[in-house]
Amino acid sequence: MNKLEKGSKKLINAWAFYDWANSVYSLVISTAVFPIYYSSITESFASVEGDIQFLGTSWNSTTLYDYTLAFSFLIVAFISPILSGIADYTGNKLKFLKFFCLLGSLSVMSLFFFKGEETLWIAIVFTITASIGFWGSIVFYNAYLPEVAYPEQQDNVSAKGFIFGYSGSILLLLFSLVMVQKPEWFGITDSTLAPRITFLIVGIWWLGFAQITYRKLPNNVYNHKPQKDYILKGFRELKIVAKDLVNYPQLRTFLISFFFYSVGVQTIILMAGIFGSKELGLPTTNLILTILLVQIVGIFGAFLFSRLSNKIGNLKTLKITIAIWGIVCFTAFMLDKEQPNVTTYFYALGGLIGLVMGAIQSLSRSTYSKLLPETEDHATYFSFYDVAEKIAIVLGMIIFGLLIALTNSMQWSVLLLGTFFLIAFIVLGTITKTKYVK
Helix, strand or coil: CCCCCCCCHHHHHHHHHHHHHHHHHHHHHHHCHHHHHHHHHHHHHCCCCCEEEECCEEEEHHHHHHHHHHHHHHHHHHHHHHHHHHHHHHCCHHHHHHHHHHHHHHHHHHHHHCCCHHHHHHHHHHHHHHHHHHHHHHHHHHHCHHHHCCHHHHHHHHHHHHHHHHHHHHHHHHHHHHHHHCHHHHCCCCCCHHHHHHHHHHHHHHHHHHHHHHHHCCCCCCCCCCCCCHHHHHHHHHHHHHHHHCCCHHHHHHHHHHHHHHHHHHHHHHHHHHHHHHHCCCCHHHHHHHHHHHHHHHHHHHHHHHHHHHHHCHHHHHHHHHHHHHHHHHHHHHCCCCCCCHHHHHHHHHHHHHHHHHHHHHHHHHHHHHHCCCCCCHHHHHHHHHHHHHHHHHHHHHHHHHHHHHHCCCHHHHHHHHHHHHHHHHHHCCCCCCCCCC
């Protein structure tokens, strides 16, 4: 296979296509079908107080799900800097990308076997490993961005990835929605079978379409030749990059801001379906339609804000998206299931989230890439970006779950998340312009 040149359309499209492959996990497993399925299944065997038993302990089912995800993110935060340091030193980013993709896709398929109380352990274990697989692969996928696109291309290329991802996941979610709501069309009589088949399809989709990306991405761009002690070299590489961050105040400050707004962004994305189901009492159809709306608007939002950043700069555009996320938190706090037209309000809130969801993630990735120094250690630098995000998610999920346990309500959790957006906005305002980030 001929090597594709950096910045070429074919290489950029191949890289972006991994978003098409993996985003079905983000939408169907993390956000839409599985959280709602988990909620309905656990309700079927919960006590009158709404608690379930796991490992001999009584849990609020939502809190258990929160903490399960938080644990998976904690593992990713711990291992990704080590793995990425090794990947940079050995030049094997592609191998690690493949490994985590395989782990994630097989774990998602295993969720097919979660059917009730006796198989709750399957939901917990494979939720953890699927999350590790997805987020672990994203470390190495993101690290390819500066190797496939030049700085002036990266806003649009990053946005293209999210647009590809939204487009692919919408197609699969539409199919899932039809199968879940009309199982008889497919000859399905077991009410749990349709969503479980969806989990199988997600894993096959993710692993199958990833092969397109694998065939085009370069490996070992800098021709690193690993020696026998490459694991120790990976640790040393990590230590060097950690010290280097001190010398790049703009990069360090951006990571701090990114950490604070990621607490809110990722927690809201992960818990939106359960919030609508349990806090607002919305039926499954309305929830999935809202999530579908989020994805459709997300395509427009990622495109719009990438073009806006070209005109007014990354920093101003990010501030706008952070401000809108703050409005989302306040609005969600004000919603109540007893309100008339609460479904309409939830749809509107979903549209607002969609407008900025892909935009803030896309701009975050490209802004960080632009702030990187001239380096060959892209995976190691991006691991710090990913660690900041994962620790933020752990913090957000713990806060969310703890406040639910204390107040028996998700609304105070959502309001508290708004303060993290405020802090992020203030910190981002201290960053001065650079050659590529304005």
